[in-house]
Amino acid sequence: MSSNSIKPPRRTMLQRFGFNFYDVFVLLFCASFALLCVYPMWYVAVASVTPYGEFIKGGLMLWPRGGVDLQYYQAIFGTKSFINSMWISVSKTVIATVLSVIVTSTMAYGVSKSHIKGMKFINALVVFNLFFSGGLIPQYMLYKDLNLLRNYWVMVIPGALNITYFIIMRNYYSFSVPHALEEAAQIDGCTEVGVFFRIVTPISKSMLAAISLFIAVINWNDYYNYMMFISNKTELQPYAWVLHRMLTDQTMMNQVRNGAVSMGIATPPPPMALRMACIICAMLPIMCVYPFLQKHFTKGITLGAVKE
Amino acid sequence: MEKTVAAPRLPGKNRSPVSRFLAYVKKYWFLYLLILPGFACMAVFNYAPMYGIQLAFKEYSPRAGIWGSEWIGLENFYRMFRDPNFIRAFRNTILINLYSLAFGFTFNVFLALMINELKLRKVKPIIQTCVYLPYFLSWVIFAGLVQVFLEYPSTADVGGVVNQVIQGLGGAPIDFLKEPKLFRTILVVTNIIKSAGYSTIVYLASLSGIDPALYESAQIDGANRGQMLWNITIPRILPSIMITFILQVASLFSSNFDQVYNLYNNYVISTGDVLSTYIYRISLGGGTDFELSTAMNLILNVMGLVVVLVTNKYVEKLDVQGIF
Numbered sequence: 001m002s003s004n005s006i007k008p009p010r011r012t013m014l015q016r017f018g019f020n021f022y023d024v025f026v027l028l029f030c031a032s033f034a035l036l037c038v039y040p041m042w043y044v045a046v047a048s049v050t051p052y053g054e055f056i057k058g059g060l061m062l063w064p065r066g067g068v069d070l071q072y073y074q075a076i077f078g079t080k081s082f083i084n085s086m087w088i089s090v091s092k093t094v095i096a097t098v099l100s101v102i103v104t105s106t107m108a109y110g111v112s113k114s115h116i117k118g119m120k121f122i123n124a125l126v127v128f129n130l131f132f133s134g135g136l137i138p139q140y141m142l143y144k145d146l147n148l149l150r151n152y153w154v155m156v157i158p159g160a161l162n163i164t165y166f167i168i169m170r171n172y173y174s175f176s177v178p179h180a181l182e183e184a185a186q187i188d189g190c191t192e193v194g195v196f197f198r199i200v201t202p203i204s205k206s207m208l209a210a211i212s213l214f215i216a217v218i219n220w221n222d223y224y225n226y227m228m229f230i231s232n233k234t235e236l237q238p239y240a241w242v243l244h245r246m247l248t249d250q251t252m253m254n255q256v257r258n259g260a261v262s263m264g265i266a267t268p269p270p271p272m273a274l275r276m277a278c279i280i281c282a283m284l285p286i287m288c289v290y291p292f293l294q295k296h297f298t299k300g301i302t303l304g305a306v307k308e
Numbered sequence: 309m310e311k312t313v314a315a316p317r318l319p320g321k322n323r324s325p326v327s328r329f330l331a332y333v334k335k336y337w338f339l340y341l342l343i344l345p346g347f348a349c350m351a352v353f354n355y356a357p358m359y360g361i362q363l364a365f366k367e368y369s370p371r372a373g374i375w376g377s378e379w380i381g382l383e384n385f386y387r388m389f390r391d392p393n394f395i396r397a398f399r400n401t402i403l404i405n406l407y408s409l410a411f412g413f414t415f416n417v418f419l420a421l422m423i424n425e426l427k428l429r430k431v432k433p434i435i436q437t438c439v440y441l442p443y444f445l446s447w448v449i450f451a452g453l454v455q456v457f458l459e460y461p462s463t464a465d466v467g468g469v470v471n472q473v474i475q476g477l478g479g480a481p482i483d484f485l486k487e488p489k490l491f492r493t494i495l496v497v498t499n500i501i502k503s504a505g506y507s508t509i510v511y512l513a514s515l516s517g518i519d520p521a522l523y524e525s526a527q528i529d530g531a532n533r534g535q536m537l538w539n540i541t542i543p544r545i546l547p548s549i550m551i552t553f554i555l556q557v558a559s560l561f562s563s564n565f566d567q568v569y570n571l572y573n574n575y576v577i578s579t580g581d582v583l584s585t586y587i588y589r590i591s592l593g594g595g596t597d598f599e600l601s602t603a604m605n606l607i608l609n610v611m612g613l614v615v616v617l618v619t620n621k622y623v624e625k626l627d628v629q630g631i632f
Binding site: 022026027029030031033034036037038041047056057059060102104106107108110113117119125126129131132133134136137138139140141142146157158161166191192193196221222223224228231240244247248272282283286290293294 | 332336338339340342343345346347349350352353354355356357358359360361363374419422423425426427428431434435437438439440441442444445446448449451452453455456457459465466467469472501504505533534565566570573587588591592598599601602605606609612613616
């Protein structure tokens with residue numbers, strides 16, 4: 001063997017930084033997909049504050065040209081049905097989330113004690129619902145009998161037990177809460193009630209907070225119950241439904257445009273710009289909680305996946 | 309005297325099942341109380357509607373109600389299979405799901421591997437933050453974004469960015485959302501953008517558990533990055549891939565109502581109409597064919613349930629917790 005073969009092969013400039021073409025490809029691929037995910041939102045955010053004269057020219061809207069102009073938001077917030085729908089959305093999100101977290105977490109805790117008689121059966125009953133339901137019409141008929149049709153509470157109560165998060169919480173309680181702690185408390189004379197309120201609930205506080213945010217996002221985005229079971233009582237429409245109508249319903253759009261003119265905005269705003277402003281209003285609350293969501297969901301989604 | 313010295317009542321012995329049951333409930337009363345609200349919700353909102361399934365075998369008359377309507381046997385099901393729109397929606401649903409499986413599923417795995425291979429420790433969390441984000445937007449918002457980007461130029465608007473680029477390159481603008489040939493592609497692609505990032509989480513979680521020593525020893529043995537990917541990384545996530553694959557196959561008959569409802573329109577109904585939107589349209593969304601809608605829902609549920617039960621057996625064989 002000659003001494004030459006021991007010498008490391010010559011490295012290029014890039015390799016000396018720990019980089020090669022494989023890494024460059026990986027980075028480019030990830031970065032371009034990330035851009036594809038985020039750019040549409042950025043574009044809409046920028047376009048919605050761009051003045052009309054610049055907006056009509058088009059372009060990629062990387063930053064707001066010609067200053068920030070909030071006239072489209074003015075037009076939206078000047079419309080009474082928008083303000084009303086915001087209130088409906090906020091109130092229903094708060095009430096439904098609190099109710100849903102309480103009902104789902106207590107049930108998940110009970111069912112996670114699978115050595116207690118009946119819990120396994122109840123668990124099977126809950127999970128079965130993921131795959132089998134009466135369907136839209138039987139639901140509609142039942143709500144009619146319960147007087148829930150065209151009622152605010154149809155957007156709140158029926159979703160109280162969230163089956164997906166039931167499964168995640170059940171797995172959390174059975175795998176992530178240390179049983180030794182519960183047993184120790186019971187030996188020290190703590191009752192079941194005490195174990196739940198004094199030991200388990202404080203331990204699972206961060207899990208509950210995370211799941212509350214998830215359920216809140218679901219409720220904020222929900223329009224299905226309104227569409228199916230209330231449908232034409234406009235004073236109850238949630239914001240997500242108003243957005244849907246802004247995107248598809250020409251009469252709604254014309255109303256807002258005419259309203260904007262009567263408010264003193266010179267030209268009726270272009271439909272696209274109004275749509276963008278509406279989209280931003282619907283996205284804003286989600287963006288506000290997203291940092292907190294992201295902190296937790298990597299844990300949350302894997303909770304149920306792997307056996308201990 | 310003997311009478312008064314009756315045997316002490318031993319717990320659990322010589323007692324009727326009812327009183328033993330009551331004693332058991334009394335001992336664990338708090339746990340039973342905890343599940344009560346959820347149980348009541350489930351009984352009322354999930355199980356009670358199931359009595360309405362009988363509508364699938366009846367001819368619904370609004371005056372007589374569900375119970376009073378007349379039994380007509382399997383007539384609704386015969387009608388269903390003669391309905392060309394149902395067949396069309398069925399075909400579209402299966403096709404869209406197969407395309408999603410072929411493109412979406414492979415893309416998700418590929419994206420997870422690529423994110424895992426990212427070497428720059430500071431860039432990785434930024435990329436992850438970006439790709440997870442669209443999952444949390446509702447389909448209403450996302451459909452709005454799609455519309456904004458693909459908009460056809462009109463007198464009031466310049467059109468979406470994509471059409472601006474096409475025109476800038478000298479092409480003729482395309483009305484994407486009204487083109488039946490493109491609609492399924494749009495569904496699959498938008499679904500990838502919205503949920504690919506989120507579905508990498510499961511893979512990334514199982515990848516994070518790999519011992520770095522494995523890679524180091526492979527490196528000493530002279531393995532290149534590709535060999536390490538193929539021999540260390542991929543075997544590690546194979547179980548997760550299998551489960552995700554099986555679960556996606558299991559949802560072959562289900563369709564994403566939210567997505568399709570927010571994106572489709574009358575122009576693309578021939579390729580875009582899926583089962584859930586069709587079931588909605590013939591019943592609450594304009595039509596009055598309540599019994600046909602119930603019959604379709606019933607048959608879909610039964611088929612879906614069979615597929616899920618079969619696949620769950622396979623999932624349990626891979627050393628991972630099944631759904632039940």
